[in-house]
Amino acid sequence: MAQLLPMKAVAERVGYSESKLYAMIREGDFPPGRKLATGGVRWIDSEVDDWIKRAYAQAPEARLRLA
Known part of the structure; x- marks a missing residue:
């Protein structure tokens, strides 16, 4: 079940x-x-987690660690 997160x-x-x-x-x-x-205002936890995954995958230093 999705959680709603405050900005903090x-x-x-x-x-x-x-x-x-x-x-x-x-x-x-x-x-x-x-x-x-x-x-x-609240953020859906899964949307925040998806953003983190995309940002990590796009970071050049992340690609070096994954290789």
Whole structure:
């Protein structure tokens, strides 16, 4: 079952600051969160994990480790 993560948990999981992630969202480089009826924003954990996998696979140093 999917979990909804607040920005603080997303930042910890990804290893970037919240401000860096918000900048990436504005530029279309990170998935936007889902607005809740209560006014908050949350990210689906599987979408964050998928982004991490794609980012790792695209990193040149990751390709060297996988070879």
